[in-house]
Amino acid sequence: xxxxxxxxxxxVSQAEWLAAHDSLxxxxxxxxxxxxxxxxxxxxxxxxxxxxxxxxxxxxxxARLPDLFDGRSQLVMIHFMFGPDDxxxxxxxxxxxxxTGHLAHLHDRDTSLVLVSRAPLSKLLPFKTRMxxxxxxxxxxxxxxxxxxxxxxxxxxxxxxxxFLRDGDDVYRTHFTSGRGDEQLGSxxxxxxxxxxxxxxxxxxxxxxxxxxxxxxxxxxxxxYEQPQSAKTCCCH
Numbered sequence: 001x002x003x004x005x006x007x008x009x010x011x012v013s014q015a016e017w018l019a020a021h022d023s024l025x026x027x028x029x030x031x032x033x034x035x036x037x038x039x040x041x042x043x044x045x046x047x048x049x050x051x052x053x054x055x056x057x058x059x060x061x062x063a064r065l066p067d068l069f070d071g072r073s074q075l076v077m078i079h080f081m082f083g084p085d086d087x088x089x090x091x092x093x094x095x096x097x098x099x100t101g102h103l104a105h106l107h108d109r110d111t112s113l114v115l116v117s118r119a120p121l122s123k124l125l126p127f128k129t130r131m132x133x134x135x136x137x138x139x140x141x142x143x144x145x146x147x148x149x150x151x152x153x154x155x156x157x158x159x160x161x162x163x164f165l166r167d168g169d170d171v172y173r174t175h176f177t178s179g180r181g182d183e184q185l186g187s188x189x190x191x192x193x194x195x196x197x198x199x200x201x202x203x204x205x206x207x208x209x210x211x212x213x214x215x216x217x218x219x220x221x222x223x224x225y226e227q228p229q230s231a232k233t234c235c236c237h
Contacts, residue, residue: 056138082117099186104222
């Protein structure tokens with residue numbers, strides 16, 4: 001099978017390439033710092049208390065919104081497009097879940113991640129098994145949660161990500177993103193950057209008293225968070 005010749009980028013010398021690369025690197029670093037500033041502003045967003053007592057259905061039975069935190073303070077909720085009449089989940093939402101990584105890293109930062117869809121659990125669980133996912137998945141089929149949060153409008157499912165903070169049994173919504181805002185998701189860092197406490201590392205601009213530890217020190221292999229960190233420094237230093 002033959003292929004037409006592809007148009008290639010300009011071919012230059014090593015010196016010319018290095019000059020172009022260094023010029024772009026400055027812009028990339030500026031964009032990184034701009035994202036850090038934006039994340040710091042996001043952490044200071046006001047929040048709204050959730051007054052309704054929503055009930056969800058999960059693998060372990062019925063659960064209220066505070067239960068979805070699984071004892072942690074922060075919750076990343078992916079509003080997964082899977083309606084009662086659908087036979088399988090949204091392809092775009094599925095790509096997001098495929099790239100979430102191991103949840104142990106989020107859990108160590110006091111953050112849980114769950115999926116919520118309006119389809120009944122009897123449809124969600126077989127699809128979850130088919131996809132090989134371990135992310136907790138809850139059905140909001142028996143409540144008005146999706147409608148109240150704008151995730152089901154005139155019977156049509158919407159996608160997005162909500163961030164919640166829990167204080168005892170009180171739950172607050174702190175942030176929401178959708179559309180191309182979902183594109184940043186898929187790593188521990190991008191999920192944590194959406195939460196009020198952020199990455200919880202000392203380099204971040206956060207209010208006094210918020211949880212923070214030195215950068216790198218908390219990182220573990222996902223099966224070793226219950227063990228003390230070894231004396232060996234992180235390879236990313």
